[in-house]
Amino acid sequence: MVRCPYCGFDGEHSLLKTWRYSWWNVYLYECPQCKGRFRYQVDPEGKKKSYVIRLGSKKKAQVSKVIKCPFCGFESGLNEFKELREPWSYSFYEVRRLECPKCKGVFNYYYTTRVFHREISVPRSRLK
C-alpha cells in the first residue's frame, strides 16, 4: 500500500488518474485524510525502486498581520501602509513597495510561503 508523504496515512487512497512517464507507471493519488496529492511512480519491470513525489501545495504567500516600518518602528496592518506599486515576485519572495503613513519612509516588504525564510523589510528612501 502507498503511504501518504504528508500525513503518513497508509490506507486506501483515491486514485485520480494513471499514465506512463518514460518507463514509469505513474499513479496520481489523493489522500482521504489530509487531501494532499502525490504521484506514485512504479517501474512495471521492477528494476527500479518505486517512489513517491509530493506535488507542491498551491498555498499563497501570506502577508504577516503586523508590518513594521524599518525607519520609525511604526507597526500596523498592511492596509495602513500605502502601496506604491503592484506587488511583484523576486526569487521565492513576493515583494510590495510600501510607504509608512507616519514618517513617509518607503521600503520593500518581502514575504514568502517558505517557513524557513522570514519576511524582511528593506528601506528604500525617506521622503521629506
Ligand SMILES: [Zn+2]
Ligand atoms: Zn495524507
Ligand SMILES: [Zn+2]
Ligand atoms: Zn515610519
